[in-house]
Amino acid sequence: MFVNVAWHSLLNRKYSVLLALISVAISTFVLLGVEHIRHEAKESFSNTVSGVDLIVGARTGPLNLLLYSVFRMGNATNNIAWESYRELAADAKVAWTIPISLGDSHRGYRVMGTTQDYFAHFRFGQNTPLTFAEGRPSAQLFDVVIGAEVARKLDYRLHDHIILAHGLGQASFSLHDDKPFQIVGILRATGTPVDQALYVSLQGMEAIHLNWKDGVKIPGRQMAAHALEADKLTPKSITAFMVGLKSKMATFHVQRQINHYQREPLLAILPGIALTELWQMMSVMENTLRLISILVLFSSLLGLSTMLLSSIRERQREIAVMRAIGASPLFIFLVIQTEALLISLSGIIIAICALAAGILFTQALLAENYGVFISHFSMNSQILGILGIIIASTLVLALIPSLSAYRMSLHQGLAARS
């Protein structure tokens, strides 16, 4: 019965109720939106690399190593000698390795020198291997495989010829224009930094630098591209390498072994742990966003209470009438609580619908323009927990008007003076 009374009472004050409803809906939308994006960001973050047991680079900070080897941000401070790499890769406990050689770029996208092993062993997400949308892994010296975003943004097709630039940066002036590469494969989109890079063989990487010294072209030392033979192009060094072990049990042992490597100072990190550390660094930002959205929600619920509280004054007569026909103060208390709950529930429903629809419509846009993949909005236990907290806070804050109505119904007599 009090639901019926509360419902009609709200309809009777549609404008102020509508405003309170919109305010609750917007703040719930913001809170749930922030939560969803945070969840998605964390998910995609921890999905960038999987199935790799160790990442090895020259000795530096773990985060730096993670950033340049996986996220392709920042630079390596030093390289690893090819001999060291071969020796460590030959260890009996090591199942496979993926060498990584960085330093060149193509129109702002980084070029990574690697081997076939990259396409065979690298995993992202939930142990998902890389697959080709078109073409195949690079086989020839001047073959290049490109990430999905590179292909889309630069509008590259299979068999296009491209020129790599020396060093990083959008507009490099030193181009390897004497040795064009041919696109032989385009990777399927992954939603990870894999999409934003170009992949050549280590030999190809070596070949384009043959007539270079200290990052500068040596004039007059042109070499015919066809004169190069792949087997003679052993690199002198690589930037980093990823390691897959035969047994996970050996991870810490191998890590220690690499960290104590005698020939040169190396660092081996566990990608999972390093990713967690990196995420924790971002948690300040994450918590700030969360705090702001909680405060926004709190103020809108407070606004809802204020709206109800000011309505109580106008409802003296109505309360007197209800009392006269036998309503207990509890009934009047429940009517006000129900009103708050109805507004808050409707606000939540509107917010969820708007968020689900908003994500549905912006998904393609975000993926296309920013390479950000956001999954559909779904009700997980965390979202349900947040909704529970919103409803509980509504009921607590609605105590202000409903207790006021309760007290009024106790002390005010039957005939409210008009």
Next chain:
Amino acid sequence: MYPDSPENATLTVPEAKLDAVKINNLYFFYPGKARTAVLVIPEWRIARGARVFLKGPSGSGKSTLLNLLAGILVANKGNIEILGQNLGALSSRARDRFRAAHIGMVFQQFNLIHYLSVLDNIRLAAHFGKKDMVDLTVTAKQLFDALGLDNMLITKKAGELSVGQQQRVAIARALINSPELLIVDEPTSALDSDTRDAFMKILLEISQKQGNTLIFVSHDTALTHHFNHIVNLAEINQAGAVEYVC
């Protein structure tokens, strides 16, 4: 029909049950600095089925007395028995339920919840009265006929009715649970004289038909001829006569 009429006297009803209202040594003051008694009523009885006209100047404690009779306020001392039930012995929840089931109330104005339909107003009263109303609409329509109200009004919002219609709907609302006691507080003061006479006629007819005890509060002495008991609150209330201070 009155308790003192011959046919009633033969019934073996305890004497207390014959009274619709029985007040003994009532003493009431509002909590506050003054602590001066508002009502002091040594004894007052209203027989069942009586039609009482209660008059008194404003500020004489009429509203306080009605609140006490309805069980919204509780006496500081003394007993109020309504229909044989001592209100002071009931919990506040039970008093609310007792009021809903046994007392019908009509006020000067604003008797209805304006945003509910007429039917919902009546339904709400029936809900609190815990009357098992399968045919609530039928009962409401019978009351509407008796009150000279158009049945079409039942689905309208109470706020859309004229004041005269609202007052008559208020009677229907007050009578839906067939209360033994009907308390009416200056119901005609918002009405013009023609409407007032029609209203009085209907009110008296219908309460006579239902056999309720009627307490009619007004300062309009022109209406006294409709009643068989005229009580001046100033005469039964001794609060002004003696300075009762707690």
